[in-house]
Amino acid sequence: MPTKAEIKKLSSKIKLKVRTGDKVVIIAGKDKGQIGTIAAISPYEGKAIVLAENPENPEVPLPLNAAVKHRKARYQGERSARIRIPVPIDISNLMVIDPASDKPSRVGRRLEDGKIVRYAKKSGKTIVDKPNIVKES
DSSP, rough: OOOOHHHHHHSSOOOOOOOOOOEEEEEESSSTTTTTOOOOOTTTTTTEEEOOOOOOTTTSSSSSSEEEEEEESSTOOOEEEEEEEEEEGGGEEEEOOOTSSSEEEEEEEEEEEEEEEETTTTOOOBOOOOOOOOOOO
16 A cells, blocks of 8 residues: 555646757766757656767667677578667756756756746756657557
């Protein structure tokens, strides 16, 4: 049975400084200094998966903070492979890139036209949220 604190934590909405689609730089860890975009966020764990652009194949992004998984060949003719799997990185190790200067910046919130928007504290420019694209089948 969950405790009262766990129920309260699950019922409250967690407000994060980063969102899916934001361009971020990793400020700590083995991939420090790498730039990528946020592919997924887990707000209750406080972690995000960051992917970088792949210059060789733009359709397949490279995972940052990746772990290497060794996959053994299962049948004759198949080759064994080393697969890079993205590992979630803590949100505290990410900084959003300022849209004006392309440098890391802290994020704040302010009220504009009756809506709360995020802005880069370094330049004061608002950070535009990427619209969620819904695929119709």
